[in-house]
């Protein structure tokens with residue numbers, strides 16, 4: 001089933017906008033803008049499912065709009081259908097090369113526009129589902145390593161471009177091997193799930209996330225967070241896991257499950273590779289273990 005989608009129509013011709021709106025408004029929620037500039041501003045504040053984009057417009061043209069959409073991580077996956085009176089094969093090929101999903105020639109048939117829009121929305125729905133399934137860890141049902149790597153890479157590039165801070169936390173359950181040995185692997189799995197959910201629940205800002213890094217290790221990515229704030233957040237995570245009070249009688253540092261955390265921050269336009277951030281966090285984690293566990297080291 002296709003749910004009502006948000007569709008942005010970008011065309012400088014008022015009549016075209018009107019006809020397209022009438023064609024699609026019964027099945028979808030329609031937004032209209034008359035220029036490429038306005039389209040790029042609009043998608044910053046509203047998540048749309050599909051864009052129908054005119055090519056020839058005063059100001060920036062449709063090709064340029066598509067290029068800019070593709071460069072931005074929040075808009076690169078929005079399907080774009082070009083709609084144009086430019087019907088040469090070269091124009092059409094250029095549209096596809098830039099990443100358009102479809103190309104409709106003006107004048108258009110409303111029934112065909114409806115069908116093509118529906119096709120693209122169905123493909124998008126399936127792609128979103130696949131993307132979601134490929135990004136979730138099977139045991140804990142939180143984001144997995146693949147999601148972490150892709151998102152960290154994107155956030156690192158964004159931080160470097162904008163000169164904003166970015167913090168990464170590596171989180172490791174203390175004496176977890178002893179937990180498995182003492183309570184069994186099934187109980188170990190349950191413990192991992194509970195810790196994972198406590199970590200995720202502590203992320204209040206929509207831009208922060210925690211992923212399963214592997215085994216009994218997790219990573220948190222905190223965009224726009226400096227070292228001081230990252231340490232505060234790490235404390236919150238440590239408190240959240242302590243508050244679970246999961247008994248661990250075989251632990252060597254406490255009577256319940258605890259975590260150790262390494263913190264790394266890139267700040268003040270400092271440039272180093274994203275893997276170095278993880279390595280720095282890993283170094284902090286190693287020191288946290290070395291200094292008795294249930295600790296946080298930046």
Ligand code: GH3
Pocket residue numbers: 139172173174175176177178180184185186187188189192214215216289293
């Ligand atoms: P430390 O405090 O130094 O981190 O000690 P540790 O025992 O937690 O560290 P170590 O790396 O020696 O052991 C990690 C353990 O985590 C070993 C492994 O069996 C367990 N583990 C990893 N993935 C899973 C999992 O999916 N389920 C369960 N039950 N255990 C897991």
Ligand code: MG
Pocket residue numbers: 011012013054055056057
């Ligand atoms: Mg036009």
Ligand code: MG
Pocket residue numbers: 172173215216217
């Ligand atoms: Mg470990």
Ligand code: MG
Pocket residue numbers: 172173174175176177216
């Ligand atoms: Mg461990």
